[in-house]
Amino acid sequence: LSPTDVTERPFRAVVFGASGGIGRELVLAVAKRYSHGSIFAGMRKLEGAWPDNVTPFSFDLEAEPSIAKASDSIGSGGQLDLVMVATGVLKSDGTFEPEKSWRAIDPSAMAKVFALNTIGPALIGKHFLPLLARDRRSVFAALSARVSSISDNRLGGWHSYRASKTALNMIVRNFALELATRNNAAIAVSLHPGTVDTELSKPFQGNVGKGKLFSPAYSAMCLLDVVDALTSAESGKMFAWDGKEIGF
Numbered sequence: 001l002s003p004t005d006v007t008e009r010p011f012r013a014v015v016f017g018a019s020g021g022i023g024r025e026l027v028l029a030v031a032k033r034y035s036h037g038s039i040f041a042g043m044r045k046l047e048g049a050w051p052d053n054v055t056p057f058s059f060d061l062e063a064e065p066s067i068a069k070a071s072d073s074i075g076s077g078g079q080l081d082l083v084m085v086a087t088g089v090l091k092s093d094g095t096f097e098p099e100k101s102w103r104a105i106d107p108s109a110m111a112k113v114f115a116l117n118t119i120g121p122a123l124i125g126k127h128f129l130p131l132l133a134r135d136r137r138s139v140f141a142a143l144s145a146r147v148s149s150i151s152d153n154r155l156g157g158w159h160s161y162r163a164s165k166t167a168l169n170m171i172v173r174n175f176a177l178e179l180a181t182r183n184n185a186a187i188a189v190s191l192h193p194g195t196v197d198t199e200l201s202k203p204f205q206g207n208v209g210k211g212k213l214f215s216p217a218y219s220a221m222c223l224l225d226v227v228d229a230l231t232s233a234e235s236g237k238m239f240a241w242d243g244k245e246i247g248f
């Protein structure tokens, strides 16, 4: 994704979760950085005003045909340089909260969190990894979370969210290995955006230290810098907003 590449051929990117705090800013950041490119912004309900080089489309993580349809339509225009998945769920108002104890584990809430945080992104991979360019560097990046790291877990709690993102990391690692067999310049990574001021984090911002709560625009800019600097040797790993690897 070097500036030279951008002038030589149209850059094509897809961002899923464009209605979300970080997702919206990722779309805007990619659209600005690759101003001659085509950016496809996926969301559940079409909304928002977008720059001229952004084409919104609708999809639902829980409806595979909607993801397949988007893949057919976007794929008919050519190969992709970048696919970013910025969807995710931590709580659902009036339905479930992140668990503070094993006592709070509820099978239907846990199934929902896995459906959205693990299975949905896996289905996006199923339908969009085949569209990644095969003859040049291309990137699949899914937003995970530092709390998915088993080795870093010293606090406990949040069983469904943590485990769903740990499982997502495994899927992304598998994607990286499979991608390498068709293009050794293709990259798949998990990303931690930092603690970001969005709807998702709002109820949990109380203990965040001064200067540690990022604006969605800042996080998106940092994440795009990380994505643009990735090498194929880093495929299959998880990186934070500052480019530092987070061990699984």
Ligand SMILES: NC(=O)c1ccc[n+]([C@@H]2O[C@H](COP(=O)([O-])OP(=O)(O)OC[C@H]3O[C@@H](n4cnc5c(N)ncnc54)[C@H](OP(=O)(O)O)[C@@H]3O)[C@@H](O)[C@H]2O)c1
Binding pocket: 017, 018, 019, 020, 021, 022, 023, 043, 044, 045, 059, 060, 061, 062, 086, 087, 088, 089, 116, 143, 144, 145, 146, 192, 193, 194, 195, 196, 197, 198, 199, 200, 201
């Ligand atoms: N904010 C943080 O501090 C933080 C920290 C670590 C990791 N993350 C991760 O970063 C990612 C983005 O989070 P955020 O903070 O930007 O959250 P957010 O503002 O709540 O955005 C979540 C996005 O997921 C979408 N989504 C939920 N269910 C969906 C479905 N069934 N189909 C399609 N889209 C669906 C939402 O769409 P609707 O608008 O239609 O609901 C929204 O676009 C998540 O993976 C999150 O786990 C965030």
